Amino acid sequence: MKHPHDIILKPIITEKSMSETAYGKYTFVVAKGSTKLEIAQACEALFDVKVVRVNTMNMAGKKRRMGKTSGRTASWKKAIVTIDLDPAPVTYETKGGKTETATKKYKTEIAEFGFGQ
Helix, strand or coil: CCCHHEEEEEEEEHHHHHHHHHHEEEEEEECCHHHHHHHHHHHHHHHHEEEEEEEEECEEEEEEEEECEEECCCCCEEEEECCCCCCEEEEEECCCCEEEEEECCCCCCCCCCCCCC
């Protein structure tokens, strides 16, 4: 099993990604071999939030030149994680037929990396 710190490498802090945090969308650089399920579980473990959706993109490396030699930068994977901004309490029935309510204590923002709303 992969450690959550091995899956989520760093946040992407740009003007566009910071404006999307108001809608609960956070952008991260993730490991190339990670799946959407692994990314969701890592976000829930690291930041104590409820993940609703994960969108991933494989970003190709760009061409670069250094004098007469040319090459490419490394390719990487980007994930946009959407979290639940209003976690509702869960109601369920117990064995005796009573209705129980369990409040989920999830955070509504990720503030660990300097994201602010």
